[in-house]
Structures are given as C-alpha cells and as structure tokens.
Amino acid sequence: MQELTTVETVHEEGSWLFTVRNQYGEQEEIILVPCDGSVEQHSTSSRSAADDGVAAWVNRCTHEAQQFDTGRGVPMRDGQLICPRHGSMFDACSGHCDNGDAAGTTLPSVDITVSGDGTVYLTDDELTFLHEGGISEDDDGPDSTSHISL
Template structure:
C-alpha cells in the first residue's frame, strides 16, 4: 500500500495531538493519535493500555506534561516518544504503535495494517475537521 499523507509536522500541536481514524486489515475502525516532541513524531492507537476502552484523546487533544501523554481517567503517563509507562495503573505497559514516516515536514501513514479513513475520531462526521486542540495541564 502506498503511504498516505496525513498532515504536516507543523499542524501537530506541541502539547496535544492530531486525531484520525483508520480501518485495520481485519475490518475494524481504530482511532490513532499523532504526537510530537522536539526529538520525535509518533503515532499511537488512541487507548490506554490499562483500560482499552479508555481514549487518551477524547476529541480535544491528549493531555501532555513534560513529554508524556496523560491518561485522563487514572493519570498514568506514557512517554510520547517510546510509548512506555513507568507509573500508575498502566506501569510496565506500552502504547500500541502505528507506523508513520516523516519526509520534508510531512507525516505519512505507512502501516500496511491500517487504511486512512478520515481526520477526527470514529464517531466524527466525515465533513468535520479533525482534532487539533491544545489541552494542557
């Protein structure tokens, strides 16, 4: 599958996320978040490893502090670049990665198991803009 252009690196909030929806190879829809830090741009499936029905980005951008994504339900913090958690109820777990690449400031979906559907969450109307809020603590 050819890479799909998602967005530019500049459009990803410094302390937040860019939310989009994919269809996985087995047919189900999944939300994915793009996050950036000074040394990385990463894509993660939009759920906490402690409770997989708990979204990290509820449509307003993820909460971040000092390079970590904060679960809004129980406060576990995941490193934005590695996806690893070393505290709280999700300690020892890692976020599920989605393959992307960055070329000349543009982010592409390169994960063969995921087909880009639209910006925003699963429940978002296809005509609505995606999430790019700047939720901060």
C-alpha cells in the same frame, strides 16, 4: 502511503487524531503526538518519524482502553501522554509507561514516516486511512435507531 498532516501542525495543536480501518476490518483511532527524539527509546518498534518530532499511537490507554483524545486533544505534560481516567503517563516517543495502573506497558505503535518537508505519512501496511478526527457514531452501525426496544 497516505499523507496525514505536518509535524508543524502536530506541534502547534498538541496532537492530531485520525481514524483507520485495521487488518480485521475494524475502525480504530490513532493519535499523532509531538515527540522529542532525544528521549530514550524504550520500545523496540521502528518509527523513523520519532527522530523527526512526531510519534503515532493507538488512541487508548493500555490499562482500561480509555481514550487519550476524546475530541479535545491529547492531555500531555513534560513529553508524556496522560491517561485522563487514572493518570498513568506514557512517554510520547517510546509509548512506555512506568507509573500508575498501566506501569510496565507500552502503547501499540503505528508506522509513520516524515518526509524532508515535514509532511507526515501513514506507512503502516495493516491500516487504511479513513478520515481525520475520531470515529463518529455514523461510521459504523445502523442507519436508524429502530432496532432499539424499550
């Protein structure tokens, strides 16, 4: 169990981005977003944190893998994440989309838990926390650009 941030921080900032390594050794970006637990749940995944005001999703639209958070926070309106490329809107609590190019899809969820004091923990056994923020160009790849040819 890895401590991430607090529910209060997610609500104040509007979202919280972090990087993990998945079970295949690849890096992925994950977003925490404010979630009103009273919204109807369309997803069958179990995220105990949704009732505590936050949900976690892989940081990409299901339509064309467009990132929601590109370093400036997740665009949201009325409890929905907005794909910045085509405008599909995903319910912040369930991850379900019922409009636009991504209609009928659900965002890949990430298991988190919120403690009694509002601390958010990564509890997904398939993911290893690497750092706060997105994947930087320095995270994976060569130490120099000498491999580039013109």
